[in-house]
Amino acid sequence: MSLVDAATRTGVQDWREAVLTSAQLLVDMGSATQGYPQACVDVVREHGPYIVLTPGLALVHARPESGGVELGVAVLRLDGPVEFGHEANDPVDVLLAFSSPDQSAHVETLSTLARALGTGLADRLREAGSAGRLRQLVTEALDAN
Amino acid sequence: MRQQPLQVLTVCGVGMGSSLMLKMTAEDALRDLNVDAQVECTDVSTARSMTPDVVIGQEMHTQDVPDLAPVVVTVSDFLDRDGLRQQLQEALSEQGWLP
Numbered sequence: 001m002s003l004v005d006a007a008t009r010t011g012v013q014d015w016r017e018a019v020l021t022s023a024q025l026l027v028d029m030g031s032a033t034q035g036y037p038q039a040c041v042d043v044v045r046e047h048g049p050y051i052v053l054t055p056g057l058a059l060v061h062a063r064p065e066s067g068g069v070e071l072g073v074a075v076l077r078l079d080g081p082v083e084f085g086h087e088a089n090d091p092v093d094v095l096l097a098f099s100s101p102d103q104s105a106h107v108e109t110l111s112t113l114a115r116a117l118g119t120g121l122a123d124r125l126r127e128a129g130s131a132g133r134l135r136q137l138v139t140e141a142l143d144a145n
Numbered sequence: 146m147r148q149q150p151l152q153v154l155t156v157c158g159v160g161m162g163s164s165l166m167l168k169m170t171a172e173d174a175l176r177d178l179n180v181d182a183q184v185e186c187t188d189v190s191t192a193r194s195m196t197p198d199v200v201i202g203q204e205m206h207t208q209d210v211p212d213l214a215p216v217v218v219t220v221s222d223f224l225d226r227d228g229l230r231q232q233l234q235e236a237l238s239e240q241g242w243l244p
Contacts, residue, residue, distance in 0.1 A: 048205040053223035089221060098162065
């Protein structure tokens with residue numbers, strides 16, 4: 001069972017702020033350390049904006065040794081998208097951040113999320129009215145496994 | 146020559162998030178094509194020491210390993226099962242690797 005939280009934000013300026021904000025949700029619920037959000041930014045700076053893995057959606061994460069404490073999933077929806085510099089999948093308005101304590105604890109959760117995204121989860125997140133509804137949608141998707 | 150089952154590697158920067166999602170999509174697409182395949186995900190650095198038949202990733206990573214496998218497939222949408230199936234169908238067909 002993974003920890004889940006969600007938020008919506010307006011006025012986020014750029015991809016760095018979006019990544020930091022989504023990963024901070026993981027810190028706030030105790031599933032990642034204080035250094036984890038910056039590690040997530042560093043992944044994009046080092047390896048490019050590949051975490052934007054489908055149009056409009058970024059999978060925010062860093063290595064477990066960068067501060068993963070527990071399995072956690074956080075959703076941030078931006079009411080006003082940001083550009084990551086991805087040539088095909090920009091702009092981004094949904095960020096899914098996750099943390100994992102090791103190389104395997106997250107596999108089942110991410111597999112479940114991949115299936116849910118394949119059946120329209122991202123658009124349901126875009127239509128959700130509140131952070132509470134976002135959290136509910138993700139929790140339901142994870143429980144469906 | 147290819148391995149049996151087909152060895153497929155999905156790559157990304159960290160090797161545990163995006164490439165894992167791509168692995169799920171690739172498994173679905175290969176199942177659609179009735180190809181018996183073993184799909185693993187990893188980061189692009191580790192990938193250099195492996196000998197897969199097929200590599201799949203975003204351009205920013207596949208361009209780093211252009212000669213790693215006989216078939217290198219570049220995708221931008223990691224969740225597009227139909228698109229990946231079409232690309233794999235074309236690429237595997239060229240090699241004579243489709244059942």
